[in-house]
Amino acid sequence: MKTCIQVLRIFCVSLFLLPATPSLASDIMIGNAWIREMPHGAEVAAGYLDITNHGAVADRLIGAEASGAMSAMLHQMTTDDNGVMRMRHLEGIEIPPGETMSLAPGGYHLMIVGVREPYEAHSDIEVTLIFEHAGTITTPFFVGHHARANHDAAHSPTMNHEQGHNMEQMQHDENHEQTTDD
Amino acid sequence: MTDQSAAPKLWISLLTAAIFAIAVFAIGFTLYITFWAKPELSRLALQNQQFTLVNHRGENVTAEHFAGRPSAIFFGYTHCPEICPTTLNDISIVAAELGATADDINFAFVTIDPERDTVELLSQYMTSFDPHIEGLTGSPEEVSAFASGLGVYFRRTNDGPDYDMDHTSWIYLFKRDGDFFRTANLNSPNENLTEALRALAN
Structure with missing residues (x-):
């Protein structure tokens, strides 16, 4: 019985220690995550976000999965002097330590393909981001023509309905700890 | 000496x-x-283009369809996640700014991915944008004829099912008589498509 309690105690303590083990997951912060509103009939969508690496080593975004879609890929769009737009698939996007990588219109984006039911405007879509070191981070992406206004204003003193929504969203977000560390 | x-x-x-x-x-x-x-330059004129396409309402469209009105023509595809919906949104804003003048201008979105962009798909897709914009598709040969006639570049990126299309992202502007006016680049901060089209419609 005593050993049983002992084992249970060790088990419980180790559970508490688990998040304390040096995990790089807490070093990655996601901001301004949004998906461009889809035209009717479209099966693809573009996702954008800012990724900040607060860690001491570089990390790499190596993949993503979006709910309601077949797959999500990392893409880079370029436009040359002749106005030719080119799209290229990337194996990964590196986020150097202490830096923020922006996946923004005109550059990098998440190419979300095979969207079964078009994403509803102003809704939030769960997207799981896969990092080489930080593992997976699931975060909501706002569907609109740009990032949600005041998306990053959860710490600001001005209270508005957007913020209220954000707070609620964060409580649902298991990555709350790692996304609000700074 | x-x-x-x-x-x-x-x-x-x-x-x-x-x-x-x-x-x-x-x-x-x-x-x-x-x-x-x-x-x-006259080779670029609309009246010198040989093509028969189908619009998103299922009607045949030839170069004659554009005669007598200035035109703004953009090439793209519906599986394009960024530049095509953005450009079509921008053109929709321009059309709204032009008000009644927009009725006197041809706005066209020509797919360079006719294999996926059927009339049915375009008829859905175009409802997301200003109703002045006409979606055009057709056989790969006819689309190719129109695009190459204007010097529009397009290329399929891979043979898989989820391919992308590299393509010229400029908007081609034509005068009322069909003569080529210039290309418009919405990425340029100096571009004012509304003013350019207003001037062409006057």
């Missing part, structure tokens, strides 16, 4: 030769501009 007088003579003849060369070049250049480059 003879050496001294020969040097200036040589210079004079060299100078004459240079002036002659410049004159020949200038005349040649003017001739090129007038008789060769101009036809090159």
